[in-house]
Amino acid sequence: SVLTQPPSVSGAPGQRVTISCTGSSSNIGANYDVHWYQQLPGTAPKLLIYGNNNRPSGVPDRFSGSKSGTSASLAITGLQAEDEADYYCQSYDSSLTVLFGGGTKLTVL
Amino acid sequence: EVQLVESGGGLVQPGGSLRLSCAASGFTFSGYSMNWVRQAPGKGLEWVSYISGGSGTIHYADPVKGRFTISRDIAKNSLYLQMNNLRAEDTAVYYCARLGYCIPGSCPADYWGQGTLVTVSS
Numbered sequence: 001s002v003l004t005q006p007p008s009v010s011g012a013p014g015q016r017v018t019i020s021c022t023g024s025s026s027n028i029g030a031n032y033d034v035h036w037y038q039q040l041p042g043t044a045p046k047l048l049i050y051g052n053n054n055r056p057s058g059v060p061d062r063f064s065g066s067k068s069g070t071s072a073s074l075a076i077t078g079l080q081a082e083d084e085a086d087y088y089c090q091s092y093d094s095s096l097t098v099l100f101g102g103g104t105k106l107t108v109l
Numbered sequence: 110e111v112q113l114v115e116s117g118g119g120l121v122q123p124g125g126s127l128r129l130s131c132a133a134s135g136f137t138f139s140g141y142s143m144n145w146v147r148q149a150p151g152k153g154l155e156w157v158s159y160i161s162g163g164s165g166t167i168h169y170a171d172p173v174k175g176r177f178t179i180s181r182d183i184a185k186n187s188l189y190l191q192m193n194n195l196r197a198e199d200t201a202v203y204y205c206a207r208l209g210y211c212i213p214g215s216c217p218a219d220y221w222g223q224g225t226l227v228t229v230s231s
Binding site: 032051099102 | 144146153154155156159168170204206210212214215217218219220221222223224
């Protein structure tokens with residue numbers, strides 16, 4: 001994938017974890033927005049963060065996003081068992097092609 | 110309530126064709142751009158195609174360009190993906206997704222269907 005994510009991260013309940021999404025000057029670094037999706041096992045993806053750091057209604061404020069330079073990050077605080085899922089970042093390139101990261105599997109220990 | 114329901118998936122031989130449908134409800138269909146996104150078994154998400162609300166702008170990912178055609182029928186509140194010359198690597202769950210919270214150059218998928226499985230195999 002053009003956007004690079006760690007394959008896996010883990011944390012204990014209550015802890016804080018971050019998931020990185022690294023791009024380049026052709027996508028994230030070209031000032032394109034980053035969105036984040038959560039995919040629970042066996043379900044469709046769900047929008048978690050849009051426009052780098054905005055939460056859709058209904059998404060807990062335990063989830064937050066940030067972007068700097070050619071990278072973005074998703075932070076989850078107060079980790080809960082129900083947060084165990086795959087997380088994907090998404091951005092664009094200069095032709096407005098939609099780019100997804102390879103996904104990160106979050107394990108709650 | 111926004112609902113997107115895909116159908117039309119199934120088993121098809123290499124070189125064959127399939128037409129996926131996505132029935133939309135709970136919102137003004139013509140007012141939203143739509144994407145098709147696929148996910149191969151055990152793999153990540155891959156964008157397939159985009160269509161604007163009025164069908165005036167269409168984009169395809171390189172792997173499907175020339176083989177897939179996206180379209181929409183406003184009267185039927187439906188999105189389609191015509192897939193021709195299918196290959197084994199097209200095997201995936203195909204999701205339709207509505208694009209919301211849009212600003213110029215940035216349109217996340219705010220609602221997704223449950224997906225339909227396409228298997229290309231002899």
